[in-house]
Amino acid sequence: MALVSNNLSADNVSLLYVRQSEYQAADWHSTMHSHYFTELLYVIGGDGRMQFEAHSEVLKPHSVIVVNPYVRHTETSSTDRPLHYIVLGLDNIRLAKDELMVENFYHFTDTAGEILPLLKLMLQEASRQLQGSDRINQQLASVIVRLFIRANKIHLISPVDRVPRDGQLVKNYLDNHFKEHLNLDQVASALHFDKFYIIHVFKHAFNDTPMSYVIHLRLAASQELLENTDYAIGQVAMITGFDSQSYFNQLFRAKVHLSPSQYRRLHR
Template identity: 40%
Template sequence: MAHVQYSMAEVYNRQPLERLLYISSSSYGKDWISLLHTHSFAELFYVVEGSGYFCTESHQFPICKDTLIIINPNVKHTEKSSTDKPLVYIALGIENLRFQFFSDTLDCHIYDFQNHRSSILPLLQTMLDEVKHKKSSYEQICQHYFMIFLLRTQRITGDSFSLAAPKDIPAECEFVKEYIDTHYQDSLTLDSLAELSHLNKFYLSHMFSKAYETSPINYLLERRILNSKELLKNSDYSITQIAHMTGFSSSNYFSQSFKKYAGVTPNLYRKKHRNGKTMLQES
């Protein structure tokens, strides 16, 4: 009788801290709104079908079927789908995790998994199926499949990244940031944000600036400007309507703030990007 035994005692002794928060499946439709946004946790996207672009504040990356995108916490990003080949992707949110990439200094990275679809996609589909049916112990099963997915991804990419704990950002700052992300169109002030976070407004401003390298009010303005840019490029709303929709008290204040951040007036920005779209369509 032949007997071979392999010891696993020293193969993997790291205690996992990361936790799968959610897994979701999304597909491009007419109601798709592409706006830059952030999360306090890491995200992974796997493109199942279609093509488009993954965008950050300073970069735009083409993505297609079997692209894997890894995004660290607090990175502004969005996805833009092609109309000819609509995006279908699976997204995972992961708590207590930050990726350290060895090849560059970006806080996100894109990989081509075309040759690894058969070993990666079934793991994601199994997790989706578990969440959908919610049978006994489905959360634990999803967590285990997620760890397999994470380790297999690390193996496939040749250990091009390591796993680390997220930056130590105070919970109050994360709350205020996420509140601004979802309520930027409301009438927000430093006083109201401080009241929501139960902090002194000066202490909140100090902590927020230390965590995100910008003050809460500057972040609010940046968020409003970013969303107004998308509306200027992709809608026919008037300047006054966009000002109201993005939380500015008047169209004049909106125009002044927009020119300060974007370097041009809203009308010129819209004209520039509309002309650019026309040229692309004609070519």
């Protein structure tokens, strides 16, 4: 079936940011998250992985990976060869092979070295902030998207219906802080939103309440720890943000229909 392209071209791309990151054990947070926009990541050096919900991609120098909107992901790094990359936030587009194949991500290797000089120029323009820098970077982002499309034989299609940006901001905050002892007042203070507005916008965007979503994240993280570590049940509860082991046990049994100990025995 032919792709419905909606007359999109790389000129539709809106550049949100360009930045570079390098693995530092002290401040690196590998937490699953998503964006309302498309993200392009170029590995300059080191080794790591792009982790998705049920899959991971190996990242090596000159890997280029584009993650479509609302796809949960995170980057992890080798400690021996720290990951170093440049990332672009690109709004108003997503990528697809055809209308029946909209993948979560697309991955290739920049063997010709076409993209890296453009990204370095973008970083230089962003740091100098001279007259016209934003316009230059916008045009460079469009060129990079064109090169990626040509290399992968894929197309641009219209973004999915946008989750309200405030709802996505709340979700991103919860994704990154759910292991802390959160309440709505703390979230409201951190984001400078009214807490009742937070409830409204999150419910509208994701058909769930913020604290119910936090519980979902904590339970998922606790299941991973039960499966893959030897932490005591109380430690698992503490690490994943539960106030007490008894509350953790009660909630885990209610949601998973097994006790944490039973779950661990079943999955080890």
